[in-house]
Amino acid sequence: MIQGLIGKKIGMTQVFTDEGNVIPVTVIKAGPCLVIQKKINENNELKKVQLGLVEERKIKNVAKPMKGHFEKAKVPPTRVLKEFLITDEGSEKINLGDNIKADIFKEKENVVIIGTTKGKGFQGVIKRWNFAGGPKTHGSMHHRRPGSVGMCAYPGEVLKGQKMPGRMGGDTKSIKGINVVKVDVENNIILLKGSIPGFNGNYVYIMKESFKRS
């Protein structure tokens, strides 16, 4: 079994259950993905598979080296390429050009989402590190400042990793324990409970919770 898929965040909405509860959901276009390359390790075991998300793409815009890469697998050019781990179970059945769909996930299962967060630009310590800030009035003059950044003559320097203002957001973040509310294989749609990192239209990786980083 392949342990994940490439998806695209479409947006958020809500779903009503039969008991009348409201579940906030994120709609993700999950797959279909094509197997483009098999990654075999030193012991000749198939441990990884490279997948590509199927999307409309003009062939003239595909670079020549990439065109060759796709022709090797005998598939049309795909958009995003990403390696995914596979379990030993059923690994012999995987072939180049296989179509992987959203049905590898089940409803009520927990998944891991890896995506890029929204970029916030250069931010101060209150927004970036949740500092409390100083008093607003009574002549304070210490409104949103970071305060002291270190000690005196010893160590005589600012320690590494000191929380300071700077660029915030735009990082790759993974979020565990996101519940799958609905899987629609025909339309390649997955509904996930709650929010996920990034803008609408961003590409995300959806992993099974059992996956392990190699």
Added chain:
Amino acid sequence: MTEEKKDQEKVEVKEAPKKEEIKVETETKEVKAKAKPVSKKAEKVKITNKMDDMTRYSPVRTDLPELKAGDIIRVSYRVIEGGKERIQVFEGTVIALKHSGIQKTVTVRKTSFGVAVERIFPLNSKLVQKIEVKRHSKVRRSKLYYLRNLKGKAARLKELR
């Protein structure tokens, strides 16, 4: 002399486009051969790249009547109490409609035994079984919050005919 020149030009003009045409044909043939998806499985995949309308994933109910502020309505609401299910009817005046699409709610106000009660119903909830409109009222605004400050005869609305 002049006639000969003209003939030569004509011949040249006729020959030139032919060459171009042939060239174009050969180029397109090459491109097509490369573009063909070789695998049969790959051809079957539907390719869509449009950001879809969100209502597709959360369909909005269409079986309820159109509501307006000032309407007097009866809402049949499923209530689950101690494992048993029954239907509760709430009759009152619509004082506000909020949000749109799947999030749409209606605020209904009624006065029973001198105590005013307001309930907010999410219209797309499966617990709302049906809504009957009993009458429309003549109102001049979309939110009738001013009714909260009025009592008795003053809190009546004129019927729309």
